[in-house]
Structure formats: C-alpha cells, structure tokens
Amino acid sequence: MRFQTLRFAFAVFLIGAPILPSSAQVANPELEACRSTGLIALRERNPSIKDVSFDVDGMTVAKANTKVENTLVKTIVIGDAYLERGKQDTRRTFLCLIGEKGKVLLTFFTDK
Incomplete structure (x- = not known):
C-alpha cells in the first residue's frame, strides 16, 4: 500500500512538473517562417546563396x-541575418512582416 501511494505521488509530481525544453530545441515559428521564405526569395535572385541564419539574440x-492598406500585420521581425555563400557569410539587416495565420507578407534584406 505504501509503495502504491509513493508511486501515485511520483506520477502526480511528474504530471505537474513543467517540461522545459532546451532553447536549442525550441524553434520560434515566426523566425523560421521568415527565414525559409526569405531564403526562397533570395535564391530566386541569386542561386549561389546556400542558407540564411539569424542573430537570434539580437532579433526583435x-x-x-x-x-498596410487593407492587409493586417500581426508580427514584425527585424534584426541581423547572415547570408551563406559557400565559405563566405555576409551580414545584412533583415525585416519580415507576418500577417494573419502566420502568413509571411514581406521579407526584406538590405543590400549591405
């Protein structure tokens, strides 16, 4: 009987305990939507771009x-992005507008 009570208390503890994944495992869906959409747009103009990464700590x-006119803007993302071209990374300022239901409305990278 005592063992069952202890097991029940432990199960309640586990259920009630918050599960906090590490920050490396948590991907911000807005940042990922902006990154992937921006990468597609960049590759259309310049196929040599291999990837885009963000300075997440400095991202707003x-x-x-x-x-914007009749289009709702729900989230604005701005910060530094790094464009990977082979062995060279280029830092650019990045802006992304997200509308309803997480739809990316605009991705913009400065030229330099």
Missing part, C-alpha cells in the same frame, strides 16, 4: 496590430 520579434 514584435507583436503588432496594424495594417
């Missing part, structure tokens, strides 16, 4: 409730 992800 801001909730918004605004419109």
Whole structure:
C-alpha cells in the first residue's frame, strides 16, 4: 500500500512538473517562417546563396496590430541575418512582416 501511494505521488509530481525544453530545441515559428521564405526569395535572385541564419539574440520579434492598406500585420521581425555563400557569410539587416495565420507578407534584406 505504501509503495502504491509513493508511486501515485511520483506520477502526480511528474504530471505537474513543467517540461522545459532546451532553447536549442525550441524553434520560434515566426523566425523560421521568415527565414525559409526569405531564403526562397533570395535564391530566386541569386542561386549561389546556400542558407540564411539569424542573430537570434539580437532579433526583435514584435507583436503588432496594424495594417498596410487593407492587409493586417500581426508580427514584425527585424534584426541581423547572415547570408551563406559557400565559405563566405555576409551580414545584412533583415525585416519580415507576418500577417494573419502566420502568413509571411514581406521579407526584406538590405543590400549591405
């Protein structure tokens, strides 16, 4: 009987304990949507671009409730992005606008 009570208490502890995944495992869906959409747009203009990475620590992800004409903008992402071209990375400022249902409305990379 005592063993069952202990086992029940342990199970309640496990169920009630918060599960905190490591930050490396958690991908911000807004950042990933902006990264993947931006990469597609960049590759259309310059196929030599292999990948895009963000300076996540310096990235700003801001909730918004605004419109561009009749289109709702729900999230604005801005920060530094690194374009990988072979062995060379180029730093660019990056802007991304996200609308309803997580739809990427605009990705913009500065030229330099």
